[in-house]
Amino acid sequence: MSILSDFSRTVFHPKNADYTGGLNSLHKKLVAELGDQYRVLDHFEFNTELMDLYRALTDVSVNLFTTDIIQNHPHIRPELEAVFENIFAANDLGLSKKDPAAYVFVAQKLNIHPSNIIYVDDQHANNEAAHAAGMNIVHFDKDTPAVIEKIKHLLLK
Numbered sequence: 001m002s003i004l005s006d007f008s009r010t011v012f013h014p015k016n017a018d019y020t021g022g023l024n025s026l027h028k029k030l031v032a033e034l035g036d037q038y039r040v041l042d043h044f045e046f047n048t049e050l051m052d053l054y055r056a057l058t059d060v061s062v063n064l065f066t067t068d069i070i071q072n073h074p075h076i077r078p079e080l081e082a083v084f085e086n087i088f089a090a091n092d093l094g095l096s097k098k099d100p101a102a103y104v105f106v107a108q109k110l111n112i113h114p115s116n117i118i119y120v121d122d123q124h125a126n127n128e129a130a131h132a133a134g135m136n137i138v139h140f141d142k143d144t145p146a147v148i149e150k151i152k153h154l155l156l157k
Helices: 023-037 048-056 077-081 100-110 124-132 144-156
Strands: 002-005 012-014 044-046 061-066 086-089 117-121 136-139
Touching: 002 048, 002 100, 012 023, 048 144, 061 100, 086 100, 100 117, 100 124, 117 124, 117 144, 124 136, 136 144
Parallel strands: 002 061, 002 117, 061 086, 117 136
Antiparallel strands: 012 044
16 A cells, blocks of 8 residues: 655645635745745644654655645755655646546556555545545545544555
């Protein structure tokens, strides 16, 4: 089994729990407004519970599939590279995470059959596309301990 995880609102969250917009759009807005004064980790935080699980899975390939650019920030990227074997950005690859072909493409890049991949995302449309591509799905619903249990259960299969 392998894990393919989403980034925004799964592994990485805005510190303002009331913020409901996109993380990349907020990131871009803060970069434009604050310039050199922008400190990404003043506004966002890692999901340490989920990151700790991913870090502990030394016998499982753990990979990231995100949409845009926030993961490339110099205060974020090193943290991700320490945990994830591969970091795929849909926009960089000309893919849509709402399209099953995107998940087939990533599975091929990983050289892993989709049925051997656990995909974790908070977006229903992305989960449906990954499921249509043959992946096992864990919907991230903000209950990190429950999500971790679901991942562990699927890893035991």
